[in-house]
Amino acid sequence: MSVVHVDQVTKRFGRLTALQEIDLSIEEGEFISLIGPSGCGKSTLLRVMGDLTDTTEGKVIVNGKPARQARIDRDYGIVFQDATLYDWRTVSKNISLPLELARWDRKRRAARVQEMLELVELDGFQDNYPWQLSGGMQQRVSIARALSFDPALLLMDEPFGALDEMTRERLNMELLRIWEHSGSTVVFVTHSIAEAVFLSTRVVVMSPRPGRISSVVQIDLPQPRTAATREEPRFFELVTEVREALHLGADEPGRERTEATA
Amino acid sequence: MSSTAPVAVQPAPGRALGQLVGRRLRDWVPAVVVLVLAIAAWQAAIPLFHIHKFLLPQPSTIWDTFWSNRGELLRAGWSTFEEALGGFAIGSGLAILVALALARWRPLGRAFMPYAIAANAVPIIAFAPIANAWFSPFSKSSKIVIAAVLCFFPVLVNALRGLTSVRPESLELMHSYAAGQIAIFRRVRIPNALPFIFTGLKVSSVLAMIGAIVAEYFGGTLGDLGTLIRSQYQVFDYPDAWAGILVACLYGIGFYLAIALAERLTLRWQPSTFD
Numbered sequence: 001m002s003v004v005h006v007d008q009v010t011k012r013f014g015r016l017t018a019l020q021e022i023d024l025s026i027e028e029g030e031f032i033s034l035i036g037p038s039g040c041g042k043s044t045l046l047r048v049m050g051d052l053t054d055t056t057e058g059k060v061i062v063n064g065k066p067a068r069q070a071r072i073d074r075d076y077g078i079v080f081q082d083a084t085l086y087d088w089r090t091v092s093k094n095i096s097l098p099l100e101l102a103r104w105d106r107k108r109r110a111a112r113v114q115e116m117l118e119l120v121e122l123d124g125f126q127d128n129y130p131w132q133l134s135g136g137m138q139q140r141v142s143i144a145r146a147l148s149f150d151p152a153l154l155l156m157d158e159p160f161g162a163l164d165e166m167t168r169e170r171l172n173m174e175l176l177r178i179w180e181h182s183g184s185t186v187v188f189v190t191h192s193i194a195e196a197v198f199l200s201t202r203v204v205v206m207s208p209r210p211g212r213i214s215s216v217v218q219i220d221l222p223q224p225r226t227a228a229t230r231e232e233p234r235f236f237e238l239v240t241e242v243r244e245a246l247h248l249g250a251d252e253p254g255r256e257r258t259e260a261t262a
Numbered sequence: 263m264s265s266t267a268p269v270a271v272q273p274a275p276g277r278a279l280g281q282l283v284g285r286r287l288r289d290w291v292p293a294v295v296v297l298v299l300a301i302a303a304w305q306a307a308i309p310l311f312h313i314h315k316f317l318l319p320q321p322s323t324i325w326d327t328f329w330s331n332r333g334e335l336l337r338a339g340w341s342t343f344e345e346a347l348g349g350f351a352i353g354s355g356l357a358i359l360v361a362l363a364l365a366r367w368r369p370l371g372r373a374f375m376p377y378a379i380a381a382n383a384v385p386i387i388a389f390a391p392i393a394n395a396w397f398s399p400f401s402k403s404s405k406i407v408i409a410a411v412l413c414f415f416p417v418l419v420n421a422l423r424g425l426t427s428v429r430p431e432s433l434e435l436m437h438s439y440a441a442g443q444i445a446i447f448r449r450v451r452i453p454n455a456l457p458f459i460f461t462g463l464k465v466s467s468v469l470a471m472i473g474a475i476v477a478e479y480f481g482g483t484l485g486d487l488g489t490l491i492r493s494q495y496q497v498f499d500y501p502d503a504w505a506g507i508l509v510a511c512l513y514g515i516g517f518y519l520a521i522a523l524a525e526r527l528t529l530r531w532q533p534s535t536f537d
Contacts, residue, residue, distance in 0.1 A: 052434050072440045084431040088453040088531045097449065101439045131533045 001064060003028050003153055003185040004049055009058035011044055017210035018044045021058070024204065024213065028152075031179060031186045033196035033203045036246065041211020042189045043157050049187060050078055050155050063152055074102060076153035077146030077184075081161045083138035085130040085145075092117070092126035095145045102149055116144040119178060136167040143175070147182055154179075156188045160195070172198055176225055193246070197221075197238045198230060205245040215245040319501045328505035335490075339509040342474050342487040345402050346517065349409020350470035354417045354463055356410070361421035365451060366443065371422070382415045390477040399481030409473035413466035420462030424455025457532065460525040467521045471514040487513075 004026040011019040018041040026032050034042040047053040048060055051067040062070035070076065077098070085094050092113045099109045117123045120140040130138055139159055146154055160168040172195060179186055190196050196203045200219050207214040219238055221229055229235055301321050307313065308320045315323070328335060364371035390408050397404040428450055436446050478488025491506035 050438055052437060071438060074440055076438070078435065078438045080431045080435070082429075082431055084429070084435055086432065086450065086453070088456075088529075090531075098439045100449075101436075101441050101445055129531045129533075 001028070002026055002061075003030075003063060004187065005061040006045070006049070007059050007061070009045075009048060009055045009060060011041070011048060011053065011211075012056045019048070019055075020210035020212045022211075022213060026185060026187065028185055029183060031188065031199055031201045033188045033190055033200040034206060035190055035193065035196045035203055035242065036206030036211075036214075037208055038191075039211070040206040040208040042206050044211065045206070046155050046157050046187060046189050049153075050076055052078075070153075074098065074149055075151055076155050077149070077151040079139070079142050079146045079154070079156045079159045081158040083130070083135070083142040085138055085141055087130055090127050090129055091122060091133070091141050094130070094141055095148050098145060098149045112148055116148050119147070119181065120144040120174070134167075135163055136171060139163065139171065140174070143178065147178065147184070150182070150184075152184060154182075154184050154186045156186065158189050158191065161191060168192075168195065173227070175199065180224060193239055193242050194230070197235060197242060198225060203242050205242060207246075214248065217242050217245060316498065316500045319504055323501050324504045324508055327501040328508050331502065331505060335487075335505055335509045338485055338487045338490045338506070339513045341483075341485050342405075342478065342510070343471070343513045343517070345405040345474040345477075345486075346409050346467075346470040346513075348402070348406040349411075349473060350413050350467060350517075352406065353410035353413030353470070354466055357414045357417035357462070358421050358459065361418050361425055361455075362447070364422055365425035366447070375422075378415065378418060386411050387473070387476050391480045393477060394481045400483055405474045405477040405482065405486075408477040409470040412469040412473040416465040416469065417459065417462035420458040420465075421455055424458025425451045427458075428454050457525075457529055460521065460529070463521050464518060464525070467517045468514055471510065471517060475510055 002025040004024070006022050006024040009019055009022040010017065022041075022045060024045075034045060036042050044053060048055055049062060049067060051060075051071040060067040063073075063075045065073070086097065089097065095113045095116050096104075096109045099112060104112070113126070114123075117126055120143060122137060122140055122144070125133065125137070130141070133141065143159070146156075160171050163171065175186075176199060186199075188196070188199060197219055198221075203217040203219060204213055205215045205217065206212065217238065221232070221234060221238070304318075305321050308315075308318060364374065386408065389411070390404075393404040393407050397407065425447075432450055432454075433446065436450055441449070475488040475491070478486045479492050482489040484490065484493065487506055487510055491503050491510075494500070494502040494506060
């Protein structure tokens, strides 16, 4: 059974068509990247999966139920570009917030927080407040929080977009390790072709006006991926393939123009 | 905010208390120097420029008068402070409740806020004599009402701002956890509003004291500070009136500092608390 099933989804904001007739199925354990230029609707597609935005037409099934029910059942964790930590909560309190809302008892929460701190390698920082952490550390807390309640699906909206290249590559490695460990399905929005290829099992290339899927690239790099993966010839071939797909999607002036005059 | 990223390399925020107090004291040195210089200049200026004591007595005279009458003055000050505190509690408490309601039901806010803002333009002090007529001029109620009305608006505006200025992602995150309105208020909106609310409370602590004293000018018992200051002036006992003003200042500053301290203790998570 697919974890996410997007069926003929269209989303309009007024006269702007953010998503047009999107079909996408995501299988359990997949790591899917959504990539495309600004305005292609990749974030909107992610938000539709998380029931943070309604669809105008079509439906989204998550874990075999409508996205809304999946949200109410806390079937997914979400990570935004900004870590969105609550400033008044310490690291451990931030991580345990979803657990509090899910009414876990104190003991179980403490045990899980400790587990998550170890997973994201922030043990020792549990009593720090967010402002005392670097951007990369804040984002790790955010990931720990999203995974704390063991959601089947992890939605990530450009989580490393605001970080420097070095930190980003390190967190990419960490994310893969966490993904293997947690076994959850990941949907990852990014601007970076290299990041998408390195992380994903499949890269979904989108194009703008109206937002649609222009192609899907299967990433057949062997698992687990390491720093050496980035230097393999196959990695570069796939990067090139995604880049060409992106350009192909963007170079459809005819279609763009008809939309603009519509 | 979590979007800025100061790098912390060592875990745990613990900082030596002694070190903190020492630094605090050093921070105060410039302010103390200014105070001492100002009082010295004042003290010297009165004889130098032949200023009449009914216009401005010397600080030493005010202090001597205060010291010899300190029992009576501090009791009067306490009586006024009680009114200020009562008004502050009622006004600020109501303001926070109203802000919560307006933040929860936004159309209500849109319907009422223009009038709240217009009402704030009304010089409430001008109602002091009327409040005295509504209640007894000899009761504390009329002063409490004026203090409460003065406190209401700054707290309302700040609290509402704090409750509604939550980043959209913060709310979306709560939404993704299927959190209800109560959880969102308790865990996001109210903590987010606390720094704003304290700003309002600090402003209104001062206003409460002003409101109570001014209301007493229009009638009160002789045991109140406002009545005392006014009656001393009427019998040309200027140093006594000034001593009364000094007491009003002491209570006002004490009240403000108490709120500031409560703020520090409550908002331990804020970076500014450590700096």
